Amino acid sequence: MSKSTVQLDVRQAMWSRRNVLKASAGVLAGIMGAQWLPSLADELSVPHIVVVGGGFGGATVAKYLKLWGKDTVKVTLIEPNAQFMSPIMSGMVITGQLEADRISFGYDRLRDVHGVTWVQDRVTAIDSVAKTVTLEGTEGAVVEPLAYDRLILSPGIDFVDVPGWDPLKLPHAWGSRAQADLLQAQLNAFPEGGVFVINVPTYPFRCPPGPYERASAVADYLRVKNKNAQVVVLDTQPDIFVENSLFHALxxxxxxxxxxxxxxxxxxxxxxxxxxxxVTFVTLTRNELGEVTGQSEPETLNAHVINLIPDNKAAPILYAAGLLDANQLWAPIHPLTYRSTVVGKEAIYILGDSIESAQSKAGQMANAQAKVCADAMLRELAGQPIYEHPITTAGGFAALTQTKVNWIGVSYAYDPAANNGAGDMVRTHFASAPEPSEIHWQPMLQWANNLFADTFG
Structure with missing residues (x-):
């Protein structure tokens, strides 16, 4: 598929409540509509909701708080970057099938159409007692702390450090345009007969099918370029745990x-x-329960391009704010609201890949979580009971070769008995394409366009 045939337009969606509910097919079932608006309108002061992070979770929750709350809430989105490049579809940027600009989105429509205040800055500190965030500001400028009534954090992920790793030489390409551009440049300069290594980090991590998909896409790209390449996948898991037979066959x-x-x-x-x-690695041994019982002597593999995706963990701002301990990887939340469960942090909510949850870590999942959070927050502010039966869904399409596309879909429902009675989202459905095919190209583009428009349109 040539670049010119890939058409993505964030402006195509229409944002009536009827269309949102129709498109969501149950994800937003039970949302109470606008009946809480009079309660909020009667308040003397308008609640100020600050959202940190302008990705799929942050941009969506900021938009829907204003879409549903209108002038009864003030929403400020803090995001230092002028544009967000979607990790979704970024594999096609790396293999040269799609320009990065096609999946990069700004915040002008959130501001101009929906009334979200966008502050292009970075949060450096959170005071949960005073309910303020401190901004980095420009050099030499004095910036007053920004007060909030509710704070929503959607900061993405961080990586567990690997000894010897320099991401400017070994790109992860797992969430920024600069990293995607770097990996694309290294593949463009790939030598004849070279070695490409990609690893699969320890689960859970962002986009579980992603490393497997990228390995096949890069292998096919190098095959088309007649590079006679050796492509190696080093997986921490015992075996491929997403669509096992499909990827082994591929x-x-x-x-x-x-x-x-x-x-x-x-x-x-x-x-x-x-x-x-x-890369230096060990081979793990496990017992019949899958528990690691030992490891081999280290082995070193030389490579021309290494796409290193270290184990994932919560973003640094969450550790700094005391929303999880140093020995934890993910921030605890309650999935009916996405409020932090840490004592003293009750006005702070967390979305997306940094949370402790059985839900998949994925862009569309963050988008779905954002709507549940927005609805719950507006209900709480109005003194209304929250909805207790949320459903979240995430789908995903990916080009596995230059011509063939695959898809998967998963949904979760709230179960109050899960997580030892504390409640959690549990998986209720999973579906996938029987095999990658050319017929999935157009549905992939339509799916991506709808998700991008739902978030940034």
């Missing part, structure tokens, strides 16, 4: 070398010219 077809139970312990990021790059 790897056999493309000549991808898959190695399960392979945990990276260190890397050599190499020189500026790309020489000297390598």
């Amino acid at each position: 790897y056999d077809e493309l000549g991808v070398q898959y190695r399960g139970n392979s945990k990276i312990t260190a890397v050599n990021s190499g020189q500026d010219d790309g020489s000297g790059r390598s």
Whole structure:
């Protein structure tokens, strides 16, 4: 598929409540409409809701708070970047099938159409007692702390450090335009007969099918370029845990070398010219319960391009704000509201990939969580009971080769008995394409366009 045939337009969606409910097919079932508006309108002061992070979770919750709350709430979105490049579809940027601008979105429509105040700045501190956030500001300028009544954090993820890792030489390409551009440039300069290594981090991590999808897409890209490449997948898991038979068949077809139970312990990021790059890993042994019982001696593999995706963890701002302990990877929340469960942080809510939840870590999941959070918050502000039966869904399409696309879909429902009686979202449905096919191209573009428009339109 040529670049010119990929058409994405964030402006195409229409935002009547009827269309939102129709498109959501149950995700927003039970949302109470606008009956809480008179309660909020009677208040002497308008609640100020500050949202930190302008990705799928943050942009969506800011938009829907204003879409449903209108002038009864003031919403400020704090995001330092002028544009957000979607991790969804970014694999096609890396393989040269899609321009990065096509999946990069600003915040002008949130501001101009929906009335969200956008502050292009970075939060450096959160005071949960005073209910303020401190902004970085410009050099030399004095910036007053910004007060909030409710604070929603949707900051994305961070990575567990790997000894020897320099992301400017070994890109993760797992969430920023600069990283995607770097990996694309390294693949463009890939030598004949070279070695490409990609790893699958320890679950849970952002976009579970993603590393498997990228391995096949890159292998096919290098095959088309006649690079005679060796593509190696080092998976921390014992085996492919998403669409196992599909990916094994595809790897056999493309000549991808898959190695399960392979945990990276260190890397050599190499020189500026790309020489000297390598990964050191061990092979894990497990018992019948899947528990790690031992490991092999370290093995080192030299490579020309290493797409290193370290184990994921919550974003730094959440640790700094005391929303989880240093020994935790994910921030605890209650999935009926996405409010932090940490004592003293009751006015803080967390969305997206940094939360502790059985839900998949994915862009469309953050989008769905944002609507549940927005509805719950508006109900709470109006003194109304929250909806106790939310459903969240996430779908995903990806180009696995230059011509074939795959898709999966998953949904979750709230179960009060889950998580030892504390309540959690539990998976209720999973579906996937029986095999990648050319017929999924147009549905993929329509799905992506709808999600982008729902978030930023």
